[in-house]
Amino acid sequence: MKSARQKKIIDLLMRDGFVKTSELQSSLGVSIETIRRDFNQLEKEGILIKTYGGATLAVQQQVYVKPDRDTWQKRMSISVREKTAIALRAIEYIKNGSLLAMDSGTTTYEFAKHLNKHSDITVITNDINITEVILRNGSNQVFLLGGMVTTNGSTNGYLAKQALSSFSQIDMYVFSCDGVTIEDGFTTSSLENNELKRMLAEKALKRIALVDHTKFGKKALFKISGLEHIDVLITDSMAPQGMIDQMREKGILVDVIPVAEEGG
Known part of the structure; x- marks a missing residue:
């Protein structure tokens, strides 16, 4: 006992x-x-x-993440404060005139909502929701990768990968994940989206991961990238300090944004 x-x-x-x-x-x-x-x-x-x-x-x-069957609306209602804080900090890393890539997700969608703070931004994405947000700012433009459309508004498959292959290089790739661990890095439960995520990461000069505390210590089936292949990880202050310390010991830049706990 x-x-x-x-x-x-x-x-x-x-x-x-x-x-x-x-x-x-x-x-x-x-x-x-x-x-x-x-x-x-x-x-x-x-x-x-x-x-x-x-x-x-x-x-x-560690907790194993099963494939996400929740609706877009339901996922948008989870960890709202954290996603907003992370997105606002990520905006500070962006320069006017940049070519950005964003994959499908509620955290990257929150990030896209704040891109109107910049001008002359070009975005490559496989997310219809993100595309609509970017188009609200007339000075920014967006390339939507074609392909099979999912119920959550993302595109994937052969056509999406072919469209992405037309781009030679991307300034920055902004992405999220379903889980992150020290051993396996960033993982996702979606095989289709994972192929695009890996391609986007390979084409980018810089990679920024937007990961709220609920993703730490969790592992999904498909690996996006090891920790060593990203430039910045942005998270909130409720992320486990132990994992943050271990990441920093490996030379990873972890940007922690203060977010008060509920009721605090």
């Missing part, structure tokens, strides 16, 4: 993805040796992996 102390460690791991030995020693009022013994026991059980100065949640504890 696990002690109350070990249960507390597990709770913190599930919440943050990472715990620091020094912080546990202070909050639990025990010695470092006691914390290390707990780590050893929990590592044997496959719950955590010991790291320098702490421990991280074991890979097998």
Whole structure:
């Protein structure tokens, strides 16, 4: 039977993805040796992996993301504050006259809504909803990749990939994902969209990932990109600090935007 102390460690791991030995020693009022013994026991059980100065949640504890069957409207209502904050920060990375690529998604849609702060932007996308938003600003233009249209308003398939192949190079690719982990990077549950995502990433000079805290520690079936292949990850302050620290240790620029918790 696990002690109350070990249960507390597990709770913190599930919440943050990472715990620091020094912080546990202070909050639990025990010695470092006691914390290390707990780590050893929990590592044997496959719950955590010991790291320098702490421990991280074991890979097998990560949540697997199933294919998304929710409607566009339902997904637009999830993590609204976080998506808005992330989108507004991402806009600051954009320069007038840029050629951008955006794939389909509610976070990238939120980003597109704020592109009217810039002029002479050209956007390549496979999302009809994003296309409509871009067209509201007369100084910006958009190329909609043709192909089979899904119920959520995105295009994919052979025709979309053929259209994308016509472009030689893209200044910046702005994308989101269904999950992100240290081991597997950015993943998606959509095979069709994943092929386009990978092509867009390969053509871009710079890649920016917009990932709210609900995607951290989750893994979907198809890999978009490893962490090492992106330039900036923008997230909100409720993302697990442990994973953020690990990403930064790998040399990744993680831009964390303050967002108060509900009721806070």
